[in-house]
Amino acid sequence: MTVSNSRESPCLVVDLNLVRANYRALHAALPTARIRFAVKASPLPEIIRLLDTEGAEFDVASVGEIELCLAQGVDPAVMCYGNPIKKAGHIATAYAAGVRRFAFDTEDDLQRIAEHAPGSEVECRFLASAPQSQTPFGNKFGCAPDEAAQLLVRAHDLGLRAGGPYFHVGSQQLDPLAWQIGIEQAGAIADALVAKNIPVSVVNIGGGLPISYADAAPGVDELGAVITAAATRHLPEYTALIVEPGRALVGNTGVIHSEVVNVRQAPDGRRWIYLDIGRYNGMAETENEYIAYRFQTDRDDDPVAEAVVAGPTCDGDDVLYQRTRVLLPTTLRAGDSVRILETGAYTASYSSVSFNGFPPLTVHVTGAERE
Template sequence: MKQSLLTNADLKKAVKKFGSPFLIQDLSKVQNQYLQLKQALPNFRLHYAVKPLPDANVIRALKAVGASFDLAGNGEIDLVKSQGVSPNDCIHTHPIKKDSDIRYALEFGCSVFVYDNLCELKKFIPYKKNVQLLLRLSFPNPETPVDLSKKFGCTPDEAMDLLKAACELGINVVGLSFHVGSQAPNPKRHVEAIETCNGIIRQAQADGIDLKILDIGGGFPVDYLNAEDTDIDAFCAPIREACNKLPVNLELKAEPGRFIAAPCMISVSSVVGVSRRQDVPWYYVDDGVYGSYSGQIFDHVVYPKSVISDSPLTEKSVLAGPTCDSIDILAEGINLPHLKVGDLLVGRMMGAYTSATATEFNFIPKAKIISVESLEKLHEELNSQDDSVTTLEIEQKARLA
């Protein structure tokens, strides 16, 4: 995100206009991230994973540039349906589902699902004429902060038995899928997983099972340390090379979530209290780990933070959130200016697993989302003589079910 396009003065004006806290959502950045990844993986159909930022504006922006969507629950189905997304552009990738979840997705028109065990496979027997299944494989990756193979996926050694079981039950299994973990530091595990899947696909073909799809999941990283763009083309180069060895005419899919969502939002919150405890300055802001900074707990992410203050003095300090819970700490031992009530805290790279996982603990409302076409447009409108900001769409985010 080109955060330099918004000056400190811009953010102060936005606080006066909209109140604090809020998240600024740049839809041009959403589209740009998608198009960068599409260029890096030109032969892939990219299904935006809705879960890190389930937002109507984001869905519309991605739909406009040709994205498909990856769904994991009924609420996400409702969201994409409300934005006119075709079910043909959707896959349902939650490995564990209730029968009612399967029926709900089929009623929408989404027919591609995932399974990773025999119990889950048997749930599709009543719907075998209407579904296409992907077998999800596990590729543990301790290098990632969130290893998604810990909870889901069969081992490669189990794959052939589960593929044959689907065929014996008359259920149409059409491909393989995997996810090497969130925020992969390098493409090594993607490549290893693709190579393993290549062997399974060829073995399945030899046994008369025609697999037509490989879904490599997500894991494409963003730069939380510096809040800079990732060289996604370089990251994907080994993935492209590995895919060149796959059988021809295999349909390739990916499920980017964080890579698209994270860079599109910044957070702005205000200092609402100042204290000194054990000779350490404590600054209390009106957003915290129960709110937009929830990803610091759930997602194991430390967001880049800065403050807007006139003080030249700095000191090791504590940033605390607004709730009555002592776990609501944003940072300790952080070098900060001497802040006063009304000074601002700015968080960067806050699009993924922030508002999506925020709560209203203590009945403190979630931060508003200010959704704009671009940061350039927001800058122009905040500095126009007309005090109204007509093209901004401000949403008070409802509690997620």
């Protein structure tokens, strides 16, 4: 990720003041929960430093993210290596750096943690029976709930601290009941552990908290009320709740500034608008048109019509929207600016190194890290 002071196109502009406001709003909605930022959503040093000052913890998915957080002065005691897919050497490196919390979902990974991070606290990720989110994980992560209880008992036997169950309802989850379902299942796992005299210190409810894009999403107050009610009903009262937001903290804080490269009327009669940003240099979440971003132009007062929106590369898959109904001014032409809103999450961090020779997305940061 390149951070620059110039404003070439395309670029992402992130507002730190909005990051701070989002963190405080979530803390107000879930005042007793520990907020653990998913670094992968926007691994900017300025965001990490700000959230560290606010009292956040950090969900790190790789040694690279651990090193990034350490470089910003983050205490490794507030990091959790949350990726269930990790090499033994990476576990050992994290442990040597001071990380003492790990997530897992298989016996093999548990054994590696026990060997290379002895005495650490572990959270077992299970696959919750939640409704599908906008950008689902499928079956890539998570064991069965019954297996999670067995693996946490095994963790205890291996000399690890069995923190508790962990679930994720999928990214951009629009149904608040998803967390109620997951917490109820986590509660059953906690009960099974308590019955074996293994206290459950934490229940990690993951991320997935949504933001509004082209369509509205439930707010943090509504989500907080559902989560709090479910936790009160289903979890032991001494259990700490952990939430791992990424998008909810940074999604609405960024705007991508792009430019129209070309406008074309295709043989089938559809209008195509080509931007200087596409799937490979920042817009990866348009895959399968899961996320419908909002567009803003300097010609928004002109008549609008449907358009296919595509990126600049010579790759046939570099098309952002051809099924989603996107209305753009009929007067748009090459050289016009287009702003893509709510693009603070999973844009620069997904940007490729140099596909087709296009550089990674440049990032500019505004606002203050400290008040």
